[in-house]
Amino acid sequence: MTTMIAALERLRPVRRTRTTNARRRESLTALGMATPAVVLLVVFLVVPVTLAFALAFTDARLVSPTPARFVGLRNFTLLFEDPVFYKSLRNTAYFAAVVVPLQAGLALVLALLVNAKVRGVNFFRTVYFLPVVTSMVVVSLLWTFLYRQDGLVNHVISALTLGHVDGPDWLGDPSTAMPAIILMSVWQGVGFHMIIWLAGLQTIPAELYEAADLDGATRWHRFRHVTWPGLRATRTFVLVTITIAAFSLFTQIRVMTQGGPLDSTTTVVHQAVHTGYDQQQTAYAAAISLIFFVLVLSVSLVQRFLTREKD
Amino acid sequence: MTSFLKHLGGHAGRVVLALVFALPLVFMLVSSFKPDDQIFSDLGSLRAFLPVGALSLDNYTGVFERVPAARFLLNSVVISSVTVVLGLIVNSLAAFALSRMRWPGRKAVLTVVIATLIVPFETFALPLVWWVNQLPLLRVNGFHLEWTTGWMDTYQVQILPFVANAFSIFFFHQYFQSIPKEVDEAAIVDGAGWFTIYRRIVMPLSGPAIATVAILTFLPAWNSYLWPLMVVQSEELRPVMVGISYFFQLNVGWGQIMAYSSMITVPILALFVAFQRSFVNSIASTGVKG
Amino acid sequence: MVFRTRRLAGASVAVAAATALVAGCASGSGSTSGADGDTLTLWTHNAGNSAELDVVKKIIKDFNTSQSKYKVKLQAFPQSDYNSSVVAAASANKLPCLLDVDGPNVANWAWGGYLSPIDVSGSEVPLSDQLASTVGRYQDKVYGFGFYDVSLAFFARKSVLDEYGIRIPTMDKPWTKAEFDSALAKLKKSGKFEYPLEMGTGGTGEWWSYAYSPQLQSFGGDLIDRDGYKTASGTLDGKGSVAWATWFQSLVSKGYMAKKSGADPNKDFLAGKSAIQWDGSWNAAKNAEKLGDDLAIIPPVDFGNGPRIGGASWQWAMSSSCSNKDGAQAWLKFSRQTKYFVDYAKATGTLPGTEAAAKQIDGYQPGGKYNVLVQFARKYAVVRPVTPAYPYISTEFEKAAKDILSGADPKSALGQAAKDIDNNLKTNNHYSD
Structure with missing residues (x-):
């Protein structure tokens, strides 16, 4: 100095x-x-993404003997008449609205639990992180088993309620399929955001806690006045990344329900991939992606605005 | 006494949560030693989580007969670790410039970086295939170097597109911001250049961030599936996740899938255990003062 | 200091270049173009399926040693995303000379310019000897041929059918819809089976069209009006189709069949969980091994327009970008030997594509216990619609059928699918290019 x-x-x-x-x-x-x-980023992202978006205004197909032709806004007109697209939008919003607060909050609780200086804390960190290191494809397969009508989840429910409740066919019932996927997604992803919170917690100088202890602060006060303000930068990151990941919901759907039953789990990205690859409608899928991009970008901007640094 | 009880309560919470997080994976690991029939018959009871019944290594030997697992593992180790190392350097440099330095265009670049977070890979994978195939490639032909076009069927096509990563830049950016700027000013006064500040001051203080980003980059690289299927034709260059689909034949070998999944999960877990030491030796203990 | 800055900028460029260089050195040096001179690349969907892959390898080895001019090099891909691999390669103009293709995709790939018509005249086995469903034709040209086909059938235990007084049908007198329904009702009433009928409803993808659209055809419906392939409306949502959908839905609502099968339907059948299974010929040998003479192989139900099953399995083809078409044709011709037809069928438990091959395979020869499956393929097989629109049609049918099982109104679900298909045909100018 x-x-x-x-x-x-x-x-x-x-x-x-x-x-x-x-x-x-x-x-x-x-x-x-x-x-x-x-x-x-420009070479491997901006250029191909621009190419992809440009396709939205053509009649490009995955397999086609003729080059793509410009067709103006045709794909968008079709898209706005597509009932499945509205269901996809609704399901995506539903998923994000539940997952973002749930996963961010639970992850913070976990981070606080494993930030304590107690024995075995490394073990717990590792265990909570286990689902994250397991590939989503594998996790989805696993949970498809567990969610069956005669699967483990229902056995546990039945045991806990002493046989009073028979669990539903989680993935086969339109009203429970999305909640089941939400639960599994949070289970899988929460360990990751625990780590992010943890990295944030580590930036808070120990002296601040020591000072708070000297002042005789309660745990809640410590959290409210030291921890929470210290996590400002981390907060933005967690919020933005969970939101974007939630909007991109795809792998679980692809493996577990393919959008069903009765479109109750179809999402925007799933629909884009399904129409683009399975149904070979490249241009239509590009239009969906473009709309998706605009929507998520607006949501993130609003989020950034709301969580902007106020000082 | 109350603090002891509280302590115990906290611990009980941790243990219950640990069960919730570990059980499905215990199921995977335990099932990998069971024959297919037994996996299904055990499903309805606690036996699903217990190593009981006709345990054997048959599924593991089966895996090696079906998939060149060792080669796939090696490929994934190479691809993922190179991606991580390059990613750490490239993204932390960019984040450093974005978070701690003043320059024209900073805001614009940051906005574009964050915007690129939004596009899911699946939606532009096909144009990217076409595009990487237009890029020049310098390759060894006997004792000569020669320029050709097209990156299909290489390691680099599995690495370079994923080195620069908006998530990593964003994370480093947020983290670097929490390191007081006064540190830079003091160093500059002492005659240090920006690069020295980056290398000698900021990076050493960023253990948790480096660990986090390393894991964050490693996971998708390790789990990549769609991309290698599209751009890699030689079996010798395929990564581990592609191997999973080798098991989805007419009669799915569930036991083998469990065995293979367990095998490919262990390396990442080891990596996590190694890196998570960085969380212990972190800023809080070394004590950066504001 | 300015110097240092420049150095840094220079260094970053150098790092990028060095990375490219290192990565370039590490890369496989194998050429991915269809052929490198007289070395031809061949792709197959059999990675992880060693039984079939070994036969492909054997043919390649025999071919490579039988002559000295051409050499064929194998690349195997996992089946689940084989189409993505091929489409990506095509978009980068990197298709191999030889590749296999799933039967219903032949029209799509031929129309898209991936495939070249082939001429295999003069090979040991003439095309005319093959099961019709194993030859891939599009617009009067031959684009591919397969060594085998598969057929679906009902499997059941004779003892169980006898116990409930259910007639074991034959090809001369297959089950009628009424008979089948009453059989299911009896089995359900017995209380021994939660779901007496197992039709593999847990499957995804092409399985739905393959397994269930023949039933739709037996009801008098179809996926599309095959006269010119111009419209699905009036056919896919016509009377016969809606009758099928209503019946299909009733299987679930009456508790005859699970809305979604378990992970391994065949295992469930063999364990006695279900009484009748609609399944592929590939499981015939396994079933016979477990059940012995108690196994009944039952022809598809005649729902009014005769029993129907789907035809066409994997076929071999040549890419249009192949730079050595003579070599590719030479391999295709070479492979057409009866012994290879025999090898394929034996290794995969499928139906041999020719009668000559069937004679050499235990159980499939005339009078053999599996010969009836070959007869099904010969008599009942309907090829899936030969139109480039097929991949689209198939996904729409899959969605509609799944929705119907989940409780959607049969007529409106099929109506929506028909409408979507017609829209797709229209926006693609009816695939007339």
Whole structure:
């Protein structure tokens, strides 16, 4: 600290010229540092995504003897008349609305539980993280078993209620299929966001807690006045990433229900993939993707606006 | 006494949660030693989670007969770890520039980066196939280097598209922001360049972030499935997840699927255990002062 | 300092270049074009299915040693996403010279310009000797041929049918709808079977069209009006089709059949959980081994328009981008030997594509216990609609059928599917290009 003050004093007289030079240098260095990532993102994301979006205005097919032709807004007109698309939108919103608060909250609880300095905490961290490292395809297959009418989930329900409740055919009933998928998705993903919260918790200086303890703060006060404000940056990240992941719901659906029963689990991305690959309607799928992009972007912008740094 | 009870209560909570999280995977592991018939007959009872009945390694030997598992594992290790290492460097550099430095265009780049988070890979995979096939490729032909076109059927087509990652940049960005900026100013005054600040000060303070991003990059790389099926034709270059679909034949070998899944889950778990030490030796204990 | 900045920028470019270089060196050096001179690449969907893959390997080995000009190189892909692999390769213009294709996709791929017509005249087995369903034709040209076909049949235990006084049908006198319904009612009433009928409703994808659209045809309906393949309305939602859908739905509502089968329907049947299973010929040998003489192989039900099963399985084809078509044709011709027809059928438990091959396979020869399955394929097989629109039609039918089992109104579910198919035909100019 002393060196810093001394240095500041030394610098004061030449500040103006130094600033211009330093600014220029800073910009150039920053550019150099950002270039590899930006170039890679442009080449492997922006270009192909632009190509994909351009297809939305053509009649491109997955398999076709003729090159794609421009057809204007035809795909969008068809899309807005498609009853399944509205169901997809509704289901996607439903999933996101439940999963975002549930997963973010539960993950924070877990993070607080395993941030304690007690024995065996590494073991618990690892166990809570287990579902995350297991591939979603495998997890989905596993839970398809567990959710069967005669599956383990219902056996457990029956045992807990002393045989009073017979569980439903979770994935076969339109009213329970989506809740079942929500439950499984939170189970699978929550360990990951626990880790994110944990990384955030680690940035909170221990001194702040020590000071709070000296003041005799209760646990709730500690959380309210030290932990929560300390997690501001993490909060934005968790919120934005869970939201985006929730909107992209796909793998579970593909493996477990293929959108059924009676379209109760079809989602926007599932519909895009289904129409694009299984039904070979590349252009139509591109139109769905484009709409999806616009929707999620608006939601994220609103979120960013609401969670903007207020200080 | 109350604190002891509280402690005990906290522990009980942790244990119950651990059961909820571990049981389905215990089921997977235990089933991998059982014959298919038994997996199904055990489903209805607690036996599903217990290593009882006719246990054997048959499913594992079956896996190796059906799938070149060792080769797939090796490929995935190479692909995933190269992706992680390059990703850590490239994304942390970009995030450093975005979070701690002032330059024209910073806001615009950040917005574009966050926007790229939104597009699910499946929706632009096909244009990407076409596009990577237009890219120039420098390859070894005997003792010569030669330029050709098209990246199909290589390791790099499984690596480079996934190095720059908006999630990683965003995460590093948020994390770097929580490290006080005064640190930079002090270092600059001491004559350090920006790169030195990045390498000697900010990165060493970012253990948890590096660990998190490493895991975050490793997982999708390890689990990639659709992409390698589209761009890799040689079996010698395929990664592990593609192997799963080798088991979905007319009569699905569930025991073998469980065995193979267990096999491909263990390496990531090991990685997690290794990296999660970084959470222990973290900022909180080294003590950055505001 | 400025110098350092430049160095950094330079370094990042160098890193990117070096990465590309290293990755390039590490990459496989194998050419992925259809052929490299006289070395031809061949793709098959059999990764992980060693029984069939071994036969492909054997034919390749025999071919490579039988002559010195051409060499065929194998690449195997997992079946579940084989189509994605092929489509991606086609979009990058990297199709192999030789590839296999699922029968119902032949028209789509031929229309899309993936496949080239083949000429296999002069090979040991003439095309005319084959089961009609194993030859892939589109617009009067031959694009592929298969070594085998499969057929669906009902499997049951004779003892169980006898116990409930259910007649064991024959090809001369198959079950009628009324007989079948009353048989199911009796079995259900016995209380011994939660679901007496097992039709594999847990499956996904092409299985739905393959397994159930022949029943729809037996009811007098169809997936599309086959006269010119111009419209599905009036056919897919016509009287016969709706009658099928209503019946199909009643199987679930009456508790005869599960809305969604278990993970392994055949295991459930063999364990006695279901009494009658609608399943493929590929499980015939396994069933016979377990049940012995008690096994009844039963022809499909005649719902009014004769018994029907789906035809066409995997077939071999040549890509249109193949740079060595002579070599590819040579391999195709070489492979058409009776012994390979025999090998395929033996290895996969499928129905041999020719009569000559059937004679050499125990059980499939005339009078053999599985010969009846070959007869089913010969007499009852209906090829799925030969139109480039088929992949679309098939997914629409799958969705409609699943919705119907979940309780959707049969007429409106089929009506929506027909409407969607017609829209698809219209926006694609009826695939006339």
